[in-house]
Amino acid sequence: MIDTDFSEIRQLCRIIEAQQLDEAGHEVRVTILQGGKSANGYSYDQLALQTIAQMIEGAQAYADHGEPDENVRSVRDIVGFYRNAAYIPATAVAPGRVDADLHIMENAVWLWDIIKESFAAGNPNLIGLSIDIFGQYQLNQSLGAKEVTRIVSLNSCDVVTRPSAGGKFQRIIHHQERKGDNSMPPEVTTQENNTQQQTQTPSAEQKQTPPVQQATPEQIQEAIAQNNQVLARMQELDQQKAKMIELENKLKLGESQLMLKQCLQESILPKASKKVIEDKFSNRIFEADELQRELNSMISMMTELTKEGLVRGHGIDKMAITSGQITEAEKVAAAFDQMFDLEIDSKFGKLPRLMGIREAYEIVTGGHNVLAGISGHSKLGNIRVSESSPLGWSEGYGRIQETDTTTASFSYLLGTSMNKRLIKDYQAWPAEWQKFVSIVPIKDFKQQTRVRLGAFASLPIVAEDSTYTTLALQDSASTYVAQKRGNLVSVSRETIINDDLQAIKQIPTKLAVAAAYTLAEFVYSFLSTNPTIYDGIALFHTSSHGANLGTSALSSAAMQSGVTVMREQTNFASKRLGLRPRFLIVPPELEFTAAIITQSTLAPGSANNDTNVMNGYCVPIVSPQLTSTTQWFLAADPRECDTIEIGFVGGQTTPALFTQDGELYGNNFSMDMLSYKVRFEFGGVVNDFRGLYRGI
Numbered sequence: 001m002i003d004t005d006f007s008e009i010r011q012l013c014r015i016i017e018a019q020q021l022d023e024a025g026h027e028v029r030v031t032i033l034q035g036g037k038s039a040n041g042y043s044y045d046q047l048a049l050q051t052i053a054q055m056i057e058g059a060q061a062y063a064d065h066g067e068p069d070e071n072v073r074s075v076r077d078i079v080g081f082y083r084n085a086a087y088i089p090a091t092a093v094a095p096g097r098v099d100a101d102l103h104i105m106e107n108a109v110w111l112w113d114i115i116k117e118s119f120a121a122g123n124p125n126l127i128g129l130s131i132d133i134f135g136q137y138q139l140n141q142s143l144g145a146k147e148v149t150r151i152v153s154l155n156s157c158d159v160v161t162r163p164s165a166g167g168k169f170q171r172i173i174h175h176q177e178r179k180g181d182n183s184m185p186p187e188v189t190t191q192e193n194n195t196q197q198q199t200q201t202p203s204a205e206q207k208q209t210p211p212v213q214q215a216t217p218e219q220i221q222e223a224i225a226q227n228n229q230v231l232a233r234m235q236e237l238d239q240q241k242a243k244m245i246e247l248e249n250k251l252k253l254g255e256s257q258l259m260l261k262q263c264l265q266e267s268i269l270p271k272a273s274k275k276v277i278e279d280k281f282s283n284r285i286f287e288a289d290e291l292q293r294e295l296n297s298m299i300s301m302m303t304e305l306t307k308e309g310l311v312r313g314h315g316i317d318k319m320a321i322t323s324g325q326i327t328e329a330e331k332v333a334a335a336f337d338q339m340f341d342l343e344i345d346s347k348f349g350k351l352p353r354l355m356g357i358r359e360a361y362e363i364v365t366g367g368h369n370v371l372a373g374i375s376g377h378s379k380l381g382n383i384r385v386s387e388s389s390p391l392g393w394s395e396g397y398g399r400i401q402e403t404d405t406t407t408a409s410f411s412y413l414l415g416t417s418m419n420k421r422l423i424k425d426y427q428a429w430p431a432e433w434q435k436f437v438s439i440v441p442i443k444d445f446k447q448q449t450r451v452r453l454g455a456f457a458s459l460p461i462v463a464e465d466s467t468y469t470t471l472a473l474q475d476s477a478s479t480y481v482a483q484k485r486g487n488l489v490s491v492s493r494e495t496i497i498n499d500d501l502q503a504i505k506q507i508p509t510k511l512a513v514a515a516a517y518t519l520a521e522f523v524y525s526f527l528s529t530n531p532t533i534y535d536g537i538a539l540f541h542t543s544s545h546g547a548n549l550g551t552s553a554l555s556s557a558a559m560q561s562g563v564t565v566m567r568e569q570t571n572f573a574s575k576r577l578g579l580r581p582r583f584l585i586v587p588p589e590l591e592f593t594a595a596i597i598t599q600s601t602l603a604p605g606s607a608n609n610d611t612n613v614m615n616g617y618c619v620p621i622v623s624p625q626l627t628s629t630t631q632w633f634l635a636a637d638p639r640e641c642d643t644i645e646i647g648f649v650g651g652q653t654t655p656a657l658f659t660q661d662g663e664l665y666g667n668n669f670s671m672d673m674l675s676y677k678v679r680f681e682f683g684g685v686v687n688d689f690r691g692l693y694r695g696i
Contacts, residue, residue, distance in 0.1 A: 026112055030102045032056055032085070032157055033131050035095035042137065043145040046089075046096055050220050051227070052131065053087040053098045055154040061102060062158045063111065065132055079108040079159060102129075111159065130160040134231075150223065153231045252285045263291055266443045268650035273298050299651060336360060336417040340505060342424065357414075357501045364410040411674045414491070415659035418508045418676065423654045425512030432621045433523040436583050436635035437644040441651030442683075445482050448647060450687050452476045452534070457573035478534035482649050482683030485518060487511070490673040508657070511678050515655040517625070519646075519682065524625040526644055526686055527585065527633050527694070533686045540694040546570070550695045554590050554632045556597050556604060556614050562634045562693040563617070569690040579641055579691060581634035584618040587626035594620040594632070634693040641691030649681035656680075 033052055037043045044052075061080040066073050085100035104112050118126040136150040260281050264274045277294055326347060334344050339354040354360045442448055452475060462468055489507055525531075530538050540549035546569045552558035566579045586594045596604050598618050603610040618634065635643060658677040686692075 027101050027103045028115055030082075030100060030129055032082070032098040032100055032129060034097040035090060037143065037145045041145050043140065043143055043147045045147070046087075047219065047223065048135075048148045048151055049096050049098050050087045051151040051223050052133070052154065053085050053100075054220065054224065055151070056082050056098060056100055056131075056157060057085040058083065059154055060156055061104075061129075062156050063108075064160060065130060065156075065158050073156065078105065079111050080104040082157065127159060127161055129157055131157045134234075150227070152227045153234075249285065253283070256285050257282070259288060260286075260291065263295065266650075267295055268652060269295070269298055269302070273302065296651070332363060333413055333416065335363075336413045337420060339501070340417045340421040340508070342417065342420050355501075357496055357504055358498075360414070361410055361496050364413060411659050414504075414674065415657060415676055418504075419657035421505075422508035422512045422515075422657055422678070425509045426516050426654055429512060429516035431516065431520065433520055433623070435619070435621065436585070436638060437523060437646050437684075438638045438642050438687075439653065440645060440647050442482060442647040442649055445484075445649065445681075447479050447481050448683070448685070450478045450645065450685065452478065452688065457575060476534055478685045478687050480645075480647070480683045480685035482647055482681055484649075484679060484681045485515075486655075486677060486679040487514075489676045489678065491676070492673050507676075511655065511657070515678070515680050518680065520623070521625045522682070522684065523644065523646060524585075524623050526684070527692070528626055528628060528631065530694070531686070533689060539686055539689055539692065545689045548689060548693045550693070552696060553630060554586065554593050554597070554695055556612070558695055559584070559597060559614055559618075559634070562695060566634060566636065566690070566693055577641075577690065579636045581618055581693065582637040582640075583621050583635045585621045585623060585626070585633040585635060587629060587631065588622055588624055589629040590632055591620070591622045594622075630696050632695040634695075636691030638691075642687045643689075643691035644684060645687050646682060646684040652681065 033044060033049065035044050035046070035049055059082050060073075060078055061082060062073055062077045063079050064077070066077075080103050082100040082102055085098065088097045088099055090096040104115075114127060118124055132155040134152040134155065135148050136152070137146040137148045140147040260278065264278060267274060269277075277291075277298060280294065281291060331348060331351060334348045335351050335354050338344050338351060339360060344351065354363070460469055489511065491504060491507075495503060526539065530540050533539050537544045539545070541547070542549045542551075546565060548565055548569075550558060550562055550565075552561065563581055566581055567576070569577050569579055571577060584594050584598060597612075597614050598620055599615065600612045601615055603612045638644075655678050658679065659674075
């Protein structure tokens with residue numbers, strides 16, 4: 001070992017000398033490790049080689065190295081074991097090495113075939129051996145290598161494709177050699193190998209290698225004892241770590257299952273969908289975002305299945321295509337959609353058109369309930385097609401009697417189509433308020449809190465040998481609670497008998513308009529009513545909030561003043577944010593004034609035809625919900641400044657229609673009516689005044 005003065009960098013490390021390979025049978029003489037500097041930059045002295053020679057006896061051989069953090073290898077990876085290990089001292093022409101017999105298991109025939117074929121082809125170095133050990137090393141600058149100073153434990157010596165520490169196959173040991181000549185020393189090689197060794201000329205590096213001092217048996221035993229102590233301590237630490245990991249996993253599992261239970265209770269999904277998610281996440285650890293993604297994905301799928309939105313609360317849940325065949329129930333449902341002027345999937349082909357509500361009722365119920373009346377003993381009927389239907393449904397469609405449909409199907413079908421029409425009309429209604437607000441899903445009707453974190457000023461200079469200044473961030477919070485809005489709508493028996501289809505078709509359209517107007521009115525009220533916000537001050541103020549309340553009627557000059565006010569808005573650290581208004585919000589009375597200001601190439605009213613600097617500066621938004629004929633507003637893009645937040649319970653951004661399909665309850669029984677309920681749940685709050693400006 002070279003004794004050189006150098007700075008020691010000692011660490012307990014895993015040394016893997018090589019890359020990877022596979023397995024076979026019988027025995028072959030191999031070189032486990034050679035002394036000197038390996039291809040990976042490690043250097044092994046005599047003591048290290050002698051220690052490894054003792055450890056390799058009886059050690060397992062695997063195909064390829066395991067992963068760096070893999071403590072226990074699979075029994076399926078074992079290809080053999082080592083015996084007759086010996087340390088071969090260095091000579092004048094070769095460094096010291098460790099040799100052994102590798103006995104290859106019978107189940108690793110493929111490896112034995114590779115070894116035999118490589119020897120037969122004169123290429124025994126096609127594969128090799130790589131030792132995997134725990135040890136200590138120190139950087140030896142004179143050797144230019146990491147000098148291995150101590151071997152702690154042997155993990156394995158594996159068959160690989162590219163060995164880096166001289167691990168190689170020497171010769172195949174035939175059965176007759178093993179049985180008839182036990183005196184052959186382990187280091188003996190074939191005559192060809194001996195000839196090659198005799199003809200080799202020592203390299204410059206080998207000539208300069210000083211003679212290695214022999215280690216005493218006492219030194220070897222002492223090193224092994226120390227290694228065993230370190231190994232025992234490592235095993236103890238591993239056991240403690242395993243117990244900590246097990247305890248941590250139990251805590252995480254409990255938290256995950258509690259979160260799963262709470263989220264499923266709060267979810268708007270039907271029971272069947274909840275059961276799918278529960279089965280997927282039960283008895284395992286997961287993160288909150290993974291569960292939320294699954295819930296959102298399920299909601300999106302349910303929405304897509306109904307095409308026009310999520311339908312909930314209706315009695316029938318089985319309207320699926322079975323074995324690629326379209327059922328009669330699906331055709332009837334499609335006819336109801338067609339009756340409400342909804343788009344029909346092309347798979348249904350050309351359906352007979354229902355011309356009236358009474359006709360639709362007779363097709364579903366068979367016609368007897370219209371005249372007989374609704375009683376406690378007479379259901380609205382399962383879905384079926386009358387063979388005597390005036391529409392000729394029996395021709396080409398056949399009579400159906402869906403035994404798995406057990407609720408009042410007419411009310412369900414009518415409610416489903418009405419709900420689709422409601423959502424279609426709602427989505428078609430102008431909702432330009434969405435451009436300047438933030439839309440978020442909320443879980444429940446509990447108080448929602450939005451924290452507004454403060455800001456840092458410019459970073460100060462830190463002088464040499466000085467400490468950094470500790471700053472505290474200010475914050476404030478805005479809160480709101482979502483509210484439920486809705487109505488009950490009834491379809492009377494008289495309406496059905498009188499065949500008043502137009503009256504029923506108007507219901508979802510009028511509900512859609514009411515819902516859209518209700519939400520728009522709610523949003524624009526934050527602007528028109530100038531509410532008191534989170535800091536106890538009115539949203540628009542002439543002196544506070546950066547003086548975001550102007551006193552001038554809408555004009556190009558007034559808009560420019562408002563732009564300047566928004567540009568000068570500051571954060572908590574009094575630093576200007578440079579916000580730019582993206583939208584100009586006006587009542588109908590100012591629509592054309594806004595268009596002239598924002599779309600004219602030349603300055604309006606200018607005698608010199610000056611350039612209009614406000615051309616294309618903002619996008620006009622006209623709101624009929626703004627009743628003041630003079631008020632106008634500037635709003636920033638919500639991606640730059642979170643001004644107004646609108647939260648929808650359960651992420652349901654559209655109103656939903658529900659059916660009361662129990663004929664023995666409520667108005668169905670007492671007044672011969674089919675009852676429908678529309679529900680819309682949302683709330684909102686102003687999160688930041690700095691992105692808003694009012695002109696007058």
